Amino acid sequence: MSEITIGIDIGSGAVKTVLFRGEQWLAKRVERIRRRDPLELARQGFDEVLEEAKLKEKDVSYTATTGEGENVKFATGHFYSMTTHARGGVYLNPEARAVVDIGALNGRAIYIDERGKVLSYKMTSQCASGSGQFLENIARYLGVAVEEIGTLSKTSKNPEKVSSICAVLAETDVINMVSRAIATPDILKGIHISMASRLVKLLKVTGITKGTVLLTGGLALDAGLLAALQEELVNEKISGLTAVSHPDSIHAGAIGAALWGAFRHRKLAELQSRAAA
Amino acid sequence: MSTKENRVTEIISRCSALFEDLEFGAVKKWKAAAPGRKAIGYMPVYVPHEIVHAAGMLPVGIFGGGDQLEVIQGDAYYQSYICRIPRSTVELGLTGRLDCLDGMLFPSTCDVIRNLSGMWQIMFKNKYVRYVDVPQDYDDAVGGQFYIHEMQQIREDLGKLAGRPVTDEALRASIVVYNAHRKAIRDLYAYRAAKPWQAPTAEVYLLLRAGCVLPPEEHTRLVHDYLAACETQQRPKRDNARVVVTGPFCEQPPLGLIKSIEMSGCYIVDDEFMLAFRWLMDEVEETGDPMQALSKAFLHRSAQSSSKYDARKEDKGRFLLHQVKSRGAEGVVFAAPSFCDPALLERPMLQEILARHKIPYTAFKYAENTGQMAPIREQAGTFADSIKLWSAA
Numbered sequence: 001m002s003e004i005t006i007g008i009d010i011g012s013g014a015v016k017t018v019l020f021r022g023e024q025w026l027a028k029r030v031e032r033i034r035r036r037d038p039l040e041l042a043r044q045g046f047d048e049v050l051e052e053a054k055l056k057e058k059d060v061s062y063t064a065t066t067g068e069g070e071n072v073k074f075a076t077g078h079f080y081s082m083t084t085h086a087r088g089g090v091y092l093n094p095e096a097r098a099v100v101d102i103g104a105l106n107g108r109a110i111y112i113d114e115r116g117k118v119l120s121y122k123m124t125s126q127c128a129s130g131s132g133q134f135l136e137n138i139a140r141y142l143g144v145a146v147e148e149i150g151t152l153s154k155t156s157k158n159p160e161k162v163s164s165i166c167a168v169l170a171e172t173d174v175i176n177m178v179s180r181a182i183a184t185p186d187i188l189k190g191i192h193i194s195m196a197s198r199l200v201k202l203l204k205v206t207g208i209t210k211g212t213v214l215l216t217g218g219l220a221l222d223a224g225l226l227a228a229l230q231e232e233l234v235n236e237k238i239s240g241l242t243a244v245s246h247p248d249s250i251h252a253g254a255i256g257a258a259l260w261g262a263f264r265h266r267k268l269a270e271l272q273s274r275a276a277a
Numbered sequence: 278m279s280t281k282e283n284r285v286t287e288i289i290s291r292c293s294a295l296f297e298d299l300e301f302g303a304v305k306k307w308k309a310a311a312p313g314r315k316a317i318g319y320m321p322v323y324v325p326h327e328i329v330h331a332a333g334m335l336p337v338g339i340f341g342g343g344d345q346l347e348v349i350q351g352d353a354y355y356q357s358y359i360c361r362i363p364r365s366t367v368e369l370g371l372t373g374r375l376d377c378l379d380g381m382l383f384p385s386t387c388d389v390i391r392n393l394s395g396m397w398q399i400m401f402k403n404k405y406v407r408y409v410d411v412p413q414d415y416d417d418a419v420g421g422q423f424y425i426h427e428m429q430q431i432r433e434d435l436g437k438l439a440g441r442p443v444t445d446e447a448l449r450a451s452i453v454v455y456n457a458h459r460k461a462i463r464d465l466y467a468y469r470a471a472k473p474w475q476a477p478t479a480e481v482y483l484l485l486r487a488g489c490v491l492p493p494e495e496h497t498r499l500v501h502d503y504l505a506a507c508e509t510q511q512r513p514k515r516d517n518a519r520v521v522v523t524g525p526f527c528e529q530p531p532l533g534l535i536k537s538i539e540m541s542g543c544y545i546v547d548d549e550f551m552l553a554f555r556w557l558m559d560e561v562e563e564t565g566d567p568m569q570a571l572s573k574a575f576l577h578r579s580a581q582s583s584s585k586y587d588a589r590k591e592d593k594g595r596f597l598l599h600q601v602k603s604r605g606a607e608g609v610v611f612a613a614p615s616f617c618d619p620a621l622l623e624r625p626m627l628q629e630i631l632a633r634h635k636i637p638y639t640a641f642k643y644a645e646n647t648g649q650m651a652p653i654r655e656q657a658g659t660f661a662d663s664i665k666l667w668s669a670a
Contacts, residue, residue, distance in 0.1 A: 076515065
């Protein structure tokens with residue numbers, strides 16, 4: 001029987017939890033943090049996926065955390081989020097040779113091989129202008145629900161240019177656009193283009209030239225961002241790359257953690273039996 | 278009254294308070310407990326503490342100002358390409374925080390520390406200041422004689438300062454005290470290597486730093502107490518990578534950096550923090566000529582660090598390899614202070630040796646006041662992952 005592993009990804013905006021039996025995905029949870037204690041949400045997610053899979057805590061062979069989950073007391077081990085997004089990305093899309101993880105606070109491009117091994121990577125700097133939190137702030141200012149952002153952006157006819165350097169400058173740009181009566185879809189599209197332009201730059205630095213780029217993290221399902229990323233790849237004449245998303249992209253980190261947890265469980269057992277022999 | 282369960286917390290809280298006290302209250306308290314008591318500061322890496330102790334004085338480790346001291350005056354004394362420890366030490370001195378010390382010993386760590394001894398003589402004319410040279414020849418008849426001469430000078434100087442000569446008997450008694458202290462530190466390191474989840478390095482480090490301001494007898498007891506207390510509570514064991522941290526033998530990293538390495542998935546199973554306490558690697562001969570005994574221990578049974586001369590090329594990296602193998606480490610983290618010539622010049626040589634032995638490593642720099650830990654976490658985290666997921670073992 002394959003081992004039961006749980007992956008917990010504590011992000012800046014949400015806690016994602018998944019449960020696996022070997023490579024078989026049995027349960028998942030996403031809980032927005034909304035000023036609550038992420039460590040408590042991690043425990044809650046852990047209990048809920050066990051309940052959904054009708055399993056007990058003692059059945060779990062390895063609980064792996066990622067993201068900001070270093071302080072989860074009941075974890076067996078912790079993996080860095082780049083490592084887990086890479087593995088989760090290959091699980092969700094075996095063709096993926098790069099993962100663009102864009103969460104609430106930052107974004108990163110990761111060049112990977114078919115095993116999910118990180119070959120190189122590049123992250124955004126401290127500035128939040130390429131992040132989900134920034135987009136959420138703008139949506140609030142525009143009076144748009146987060147879920148509507150992608151759809152509205154895709155209807156844009158004449159996107160407005162937004163600063164891609166700094167979140168503060170970008171917010172000032174948006175305030176000016178509103179006062180100039182620029183249509184909301186054009187503002188949102190402008191922001192998406194600005195974010196996509198940064199992400200494409202990150203991808204270029206990793207050295208990847210061809211293959212599938214899977215969008216993961218909290219913004220992976222933003223259809224407007226995906227469309228903008230695809231357009232930017234064309235504009236930058238990077239014809240070898242195809243940007244895609246996956247309905248479970250938000251779980252990529254947690255999936256990677258659970259799968260690497262299973263790998264470690266087997267490796268530790270092997271080391272132990274080798275030592276005993 | 279403390280329970281067994283919170284004894285670890287109690288010990289570490291005390292150590293933390295001693296570590297954070299840049300006014301050296303513990304030293305002042307020790308001096309005030311009996312009239313005429315004197316305290317002698319020493320800088321990293323190593324000085325023969327036994328001589329200070331035998332003179333009836335308290336050896337006080339001065340390991341810079343850490344990340345809580347704002348350096349204002351100290352910066353005026355150094356160019357921008359010099360490490361931070363001399364700046365913060367000058368700041369400690371000029372702001373009167375080291376007034377409780379009656380003298381300072383500056384070991385032969387690097388040019389910067391050596392030159393600081395000269396600056397100290399100019400700045401603090403009423404204090405005893407001594408540069409402690411060490412041999413670069415490990416023959417008893419050559420380097421040994423030189424080192425005994427150096428130690429003899431300190432012995433006579435401290436005897437004058439104390440108002441009574443430092444006798445052989447007193448030195449032998451101090452060697453006994455420090456042998457017990459070294460044994461306790463060796464036990465602490467062995468315990469942590471065996472059960473790193475039970476004795477996190479952030480705690481071990483604070484415990485070591487307490488030894489800078491406490492008498493060795495008291496510090497030995499504290500280390501024993503900590504080890505006993507650790508066994509009374511079971512802490513969760515994590516699937517972490519076992520690493521040796523090398524490089525921080527002089528300027529110390531901020532505590533946050535040590536915590537960051539541990540948080541990112543590494544168990545530190547050996548290191549170069551506070552090497553002064555482990556410089557002599559086993560017991561010093563307790564009978565016979567004490568100066569000969571101290572000299573022989575230095576020449577033949579002392580640790581290796583970038584600041585110590587290696588007489589033979591083939592000895593380079595021997596100590597680091599021993600640390601890795603004896604502690605069952607899976608990788609090495611090179612953490613060197615920015616602008617530390619000894620550590621940074623030796624690093625490529627050590628890395629080449631590790632590569633030859635197929636031991637993975639990563640490297641970064643820090644200053645004692647480094648505040649931004651995200652890049653450290655990222656680097657240590659990816660390093661731990663690469664060991665756990667991709668190493669051949």
